[in-house]
Amino acid sequence: MNFKRNKKVVLILCALMIFSLLAGCGGNAAPDKAAGDTIKLGFLGAKTGSVANYGIPGEKGMKMAIDELNAGKGILGKKVEGIYEDNKGESSEIANITTKYITKDKVVALVGDPCTGLTKVAADIAQENKVVIFSAGATGADVVEIGDYVFRNTLLDTVAAPAVVDWMINKKGWKNLAVITSGNNGYSTALTPIFKQAIAEKGGQIVLEDTVNDGETDFTAQVTKLKNAKPDALVFTGYYTEAALIMNEAKKKNLDIVLVGGDGLYGQDLAKLGGEAVQEKVIFYAGFSTDQPSPETAKFLEAYRAKYQEEPDMFSAQFYDAIMILAQAMETAKSTDPSVFKNELANLKDYPGVSGVTTFGADREPIKSPVCLLTVKGDKFPALLEKIPVQAK
Amino acid sequence: MFWEQLINGLTLGSSYALIALGYTMVYGIVQLINFAHGEIYMFGAFAGLFLVLSGVNVFIALLGAMVFCMLLGMLVERIAYRPLRGKSSRLSALISAIGVSIFLSTLMALYRGTNTTRYPEIIGNSTFSVGSIQISSLQVIILLVSALLMVGLQLLIQKTRIGKAMRACSQDLEASSLMGINVNRVISATFAIGSALAAAGGMMVGIYYNAVWPYMGTMAGLKAFAAAVLGGIGSVPGAMIGGLSLGVMEIMGVAYLSSSYKDAIAFAILILVLFIRPQGIMGQKISKKV
Missing domain, CATH: 3.40.50.2300 (Response regulator)
Structure with a gap:
């Protein structure tokens, strides 16, 4: 082997590496210098x-x-x-x-x-x-x-849920409410106490409390109970799939009820799975609407x-x-x-x-207004139902 | 409310029963827990969905789904179980079944995505009252179709040649083959019949809940397995009774205890039965199966 030539190659490679390093430093140096501007x-x-x-x-x-x-x-x-x-x-x-x-x-x-x-x-x-x-x-x-x-x-849910409950009780007159939680869904189990507290504070009554599980399809027992409890509206704190299936079941059992929930219901599949059963019957809140x-x-x-x-x-x-x-x-x-x-x-x-x-607020938590109430209306998803203003305390 | 919940339970239970029949028949003859059976049920639901969406009449779609799953069940048996039969331990066949189960559900997930798909409302639904209880026409249809299929199955087992061959095979596979029964054909027929019933169950569940998804077979399969054990695995009337009672117990659990315990109830029953009466409700200690 030609040792000398190898050495040359190594030298050239080293030089290249040093150059590239320098070039790299040069490239980084420019924005640093401009950092003041x-x-x-x-x-x-x-x-x-x-x-x-x-x-x-x-x-x-x-x-x-x-x-x-x-x-x-x-x-x-x-x-x-x-x-x-x-x-x-x-x-x-x-x-x-x-x-x-x-x-x-x-x-x-x-x-x-x-x-x-x-x-x-x-x-x-x-x-x-x-x-x-x-x-x-x-x-x-x-x-x-x-x-x-x-x-x-x-x-935040702590801002939105009380505003929505206030709208349900004082504007719609839905005082007797059923609350359904999805037991194996962390979002749902965290949202339910916020809703329950708001219902208690705004003077509503919880006539039925029940649970479902994400991933199940058989909600016949829950809907039968719901039908017998005769609430004015249903608060469901879970996700859109189960909401759509609950509403399908309610339609089958001839139960005409409005389901209200959080932004966990915000998914295209709500409209796709629920079809006619969710038309203007499922209401959820979100912080933004283009309507x-x-x-x-x-x-x-x-x-x-x-x-x-x-x-x-x-x-x-x-x-x-x-x-x-x-x-x-x-x-x-x-x-x-x-x-x-x-x-x-x-x-x-x-x-x-x-x-x-x-x-x-004093705790640096945001209070946002308005809360947008969204629903499924015809082919439009989501469709704005109403904007509720929120008063910062 | 009790009677309405009872009907909810029977409707749910009839879907468990239709799947449990497949488990129990296959077990009766080859002593294999066919864990891919839940996926056959899922394929039945999807096959029915495709047929319905392509505009086929709902009952013809039901037949189509059943035929499709018959072929699928026979194919699974031919590819995944038959090569192992007699040559390796029963455990290998069981592992092969789990493999097929994962393969089939993942295949459907790849094809359709893991989201829940809506089943169109193909049977107009109305509710009617009997006394103070309200029943939906859909529930009645599901109960009737399930009953019809189960009666048909009993006739097939008791009155036909293939039924007689199946009963013989369940008593002694080797002796049956010595008597000139084509054992492979009987086993194939068993898979076909079991799969067709599961497909019917899958499609009716799809119509009933308006929803199907690729992993629907996993939990339904396990529940149906629990139902088959409850009724006495290997016993056909046992699977029917086991399925119906499991459905009713689950619904009553949700209605009067808590929904959180729904799955726990099914499996607690399974464990209890295994402790107290290992042969199940209808099972006999000396095996006279199918």
Whole structure:
């Protein structure tokens, strides 16, 4: 073997490696130098995997908000830059990405994640590093409790359920209610106590409490009991599949009843499985509807449709709002330092966003208004039934 | 309310009975728990759905689904069980059955997705009152069709040549083959008949609850197995009684105890029966099966 030639090759390879390293450093150095002139915001959300349905529209809403800011004066006269990594909906990924955003990109705020569990992972890291995290979707418990850098903007069940129960009892006169829980569904077992407390507070009566299980199809016994209890309406806290099957069974048993529930009923399959049985008979709440938009929402809808040629959803609206609320807080605080503008953020009152009006309560939890009541109407899903305003206490 | 719940229970129970019959017949002859039987039931529901959606009359669709599953059941027996028979232990056949069960449900999940599919309302439903109780016409139809199928099965077993051959095989497979009975053909026929009944059960359940999905066979199969054991595995009247009583007990459990215990009731009964009366309600200690 020609040893010398081999040595040459090795030398050339080493040189190449060093060059590429230098080039890499050079590439990284540029944004660092510009860090003083741009404000960086990190996107937390999945673009692939099982929860990509929340992340993809969220990213679009965030991009649109940043483009709008940059078309104007930016934030405090500085350009805004969004960084969009894909966390795939995995805890290990979101931890890595959050750390990268904070230590390498030096973002001032993280926007996302739409999921509660993932938000909590990122929030722990953000709180420790004193960077603001603003979730546009996490509805679960113990999120803002992580610390004073943690915020969220989405319709919480503790806000929506009392508003819906108030509407049922005081507007519709449905005082005698049946409550059905899906026993093996964590979402349902958590939502039922919220509904029950609201029913007790608003002066309603629970005439029947029952359970079903996700994955079952035989609800004949429950519906027979329901029919005998004669409630004015049924509160079902589970998911859309079981709701549709319960309503099918009710129709078979000639039971004319309205089923009311949370956003767990928000699924196309509700209409597909329920058919005629759910037509204007199943009502659920959600934080966003493209029907009857406020002036802010109408403007957003128009711009979004023009930019992406598709309909925005709750996540695109909430990510858009998150960016705009952060921008407003930084402008008011005249600072991009998270430890300063987080206080302005906590004082947010009656912010007229595209996903509704937002106020942060004393506990930094969002109170959103209005609550949209949605239903199935003809081929339209979801169809807006009514918007109920919520008073911030 | 009691009588209405009783009818709910009998309707649910008749679907368990139709599946349990397949378990019990196959067990009676080859001593195999055919765990793929729940999936045959699921395929029956989907086959019926396809036929109905393509515009076929509902009773012809029911027949079509039954014929389709007959062939499927025979195919499963030919591919997955026959090569193992006599050559390896019964345990291998049991594992093969579990494999077929997973294969079939996953196949359907790949083809249709795991979401629940709506069954169209093909039989107009109306409720009518008998005294103070309300019964839906659909329940009556399901009970009638199930009863008809079960009577038909009894006639087939008691009055026909193949029925006689099946009874002979259940008593002694080897002796039957020495007497000139084509044992493989009898076993094949047993699978075919059991599968057809399961298909009928699947399609009626689809119509009754308006919903089918690829994994519907798993739980239904286990419940039907529990029903077959309750009635006395190997005994045809036992499977009918076992299925009906399991359905009624489950519904009564939901009606008067709690829905959370629904599945627990089915399996608690299974365990209790195994303890107290291992041969089941109709089972006999000295085997005279099918």
